[in-house]
Amino acid sequence: MIALLLLGLAAATPDAAHRLRQCIVKGDRQCLVQELKSPPKDGSAEYLSAVAEACLLLGRNAEATAAIGSAVAKKPGDYDLLLQQGRTYQRTGDQVRAIESFLHAAKVHPRAPEVFYSVGLSFFLAHEYERAAKHFVHAVQLDPSNDKAEFMLAVIDILQSNREADAKAHMERALALQPQNPHYLLHYGVLLAQMGEREQAATVLEKAVRADPSNPLAHFNLGRLSRQMNNLPKARSELEEAVRLRPRLARAHYQLASVYRALGEREKAGEAMKLFQKYQDEDRDDEPVDGPPAYAFKDQPVR
Numbered sequence: 001m002i003a004l005l006l007l008g009l010a011a012a013t014p015d016a017a018h019r020l021r022q023c024i025v026k027g028d029r030q031c032l033v034q035e036l037k038s039p040p041k042d043g044s045a046e047y048l049s050a051v052a053e054a055c056l057l058l059g060r061n062a063e064a065t066a067a068i069g070s071a072v073a074k075k076p077g078d079y080d081l082l083l084q085q086g087r088t089y090q091r092t093g094d095q096v097r098a099i100e101s102f103l104h105a106a107k108v109h110p111r112a113p114e115v116f117y118s119v120g121l122s123f124f125l126a127h128e129y130e131r132a133a134k135h136f137v138h139a140v141q142l143d144p145s146n147d148k149a150e151f152m153l154a155v156i157d158i159l160q161s162n163r164e165a166d167a168k169a170h171m172e173r174a175l176a177l178q179p180q181n182p183h184y185l186l187h188y189g190v191l192l193a194q195m196g197e198r199e200q201a202a203t204v205l206e207k208a209v210r211a212d213p214s215n216p217l218a219h220f221n222l223g224r225l226s227r228q229m230n231n232l233p234k235a236r237s238e239l240e241e242a243v244r245l246r247p248r249l250a251r252a253h254y255q256l257a258s259v260y261r262a263l264g265e266r267e268k269a270g271e272a273m274k275l276f277q278k279y280q281d282e283d284r285d286d287e288p289v290d291g292p293p294a295y296a297f298k299d300q301p302v303r
Contacts, residue, residue, distance in 0.1 A: 016040045017047040024053055032058055045074040049081060052088055061092040072101075079108040086118055095122040113143035120152060129156045147177035151184055154191075164195050182212035186221065193225050201225055209238075216245035220252045227259055235259045243275075250276050250283035 016039065023031035032054045040047060048071035055064035068085045075081055086101035102119045109115065120135030133156050139149040151174040157167035171188045178184060185208035192201035205222040212218060223238030236259050242252040253276040260269035 017044065017050045020047070020050040020054055024050065024057065027057070029058060043070075045071040045078070045081060048074070049084060052084065056088060056091060064088050065092060065094075077108055079105050079112070082108065083115060083118065086115075086122070090118070090122050090125070093125075095126040098122045111142055113139040113146050113149070116142065117146060117149050117152075120149065124152060124156070129159060132156060145177055147174045147181070147184075150174040150177070151187070154187070158187075158191060164191065167191055168195070180207075180211050182208050182215060182218065185211055186215065186218050189225075190221055193221070193228075198225060198229055202229065214245065216242040216249055216252070219245065220249060220255070223252070223259075224255050227255055227262075232259055232262055236263070248279045248282055250279035253279065 016035070020032070020035045023035055036051065036054060039051070043051070048067045052064045052068035052071065055061070055067060065088055068081070068088045072078070072081050072085050082101055082105035086098045086105060089095070089098035089101060099119055099122045102115050102122065105115045106112070106119070116135045116139040120132045120139065123129075123132035123135060133153060136149040136153045136156070139146050140153070143149075150170050154167045154170035154174065157163040157170060168188075168191060171184065171191060175181070175184050175188060185204055189201050189205035189208055192198075192204060202222070202225055205218065205225060208215070208218040209222055219238045219242040223235045223242060226232075226235035226238060235255070239252050239256045239259060243249055243256065246252070253272045257269045257272035257276060260266070260272055
C-alpha cells in the first residue's frame with residue numbers, strides 16, 4: 001500500500017510540473033495562480049523550477065528565489081537549474097547572488113558561452129562595465145556566433161567616452177549574425193546618428209521601424225533624425241506615430257512641438273508643448289532607447 005502511494009506521488013509531481021508549464025507558455029495568470037494553490041506534497045526539482053518561473057511572471061520574487069533554491073538543493077550539480085537560479089536572482093535585482101550561481105554553473109560546464117554571457121550581464125546591471133566586458137569577450141571567444149554578447153559589448157563601448165568606433169564594430173558583428181533584429185537596428189541607427197552619419201542612420205532606422213512597427217522608440221528616433229535632416233513631413237508622421245503608440249512619451253511631444261512650429265501650426269505646437277510639460281517628469285531623454293536588459297531578458301529561464 002505504501003509503495004502504491006509513493007508511486008502515485010511520483011506520478012503526480014511531473015503532472016503538476018507539466019500543467020504549470022502549460023500555464024507559463026500561455027501566459028495565463030489565473031491559471032498560474034490556480035495551479036500554485038494546490039502543489040504536490042513533495043515537489044520534484046522540475047516542479048520547483050516551474051514554480052520559480054511562474055512566480056517571476058506573477059511578480060512574486062521572494063517565492064521565485066525560494067523555489068529555485070529548493071530545486072538546486074535537490075539537484076546541487078544540475079547545470080540548467082544553476083543557470084536558472086542565476087537568472088532568477090538577476091531578474092529580481094540580486095546581482096551578487098546571481099553571479100555566484102552563474103559561477104557555480106560555469107564550474108559544471110566551463111566552456112558554455114551562455115553562462116559567461118549571463119555573468120557579464122549581471123556585472124553590467126551592477127554598473128561594473130569593465131568586468132562585464134571581460135565576460136562578454138570570453139563568451140564570444142567560446143562562441144563567435146554569440147550576437148547578444150557582441151551587442152552588449154557595443155552598449156558598453158557606447159557608455160564609455162571616445163569608443164564609438166569600437167561600438168560600431170561590435171554592433172555590425174551583431175547585425176551580421178541577426179540582420180533583422182529590431183533592437184540591434186534601433187541601437188545601431190541611434191549610434192550612427194550620434195556619429196553624424198545621418199543618411200546611413202536614417203536607412204537603418206527605417207529598417208528598425210519595418211522590423212518592429214509597434215516600437216514607439218523606433219518611430220521617435222527616426223522622427224527626431226528626420227527633423228534634424230529638415231524632412232518635416234517625415235518627422236511629423238513618425239513622431240505622431242510614436243505618441244500614438246506611447247501617449248506619455250514626453251520627448252516625442254517636445255520634438256513634435258518643434259515640427260509643428262516649423263510647419264506654422266502654432267496651436268498644435270502649443271498643445272504638444274503642454275503634453276511635454278505634463279509628462280516630462282516620467283520620461284528621461286539621457287538614454288535614447290530603452291535599456292539593453294529589455295532585450296537581454298528575452299531568454300526564458302532554462303526548462
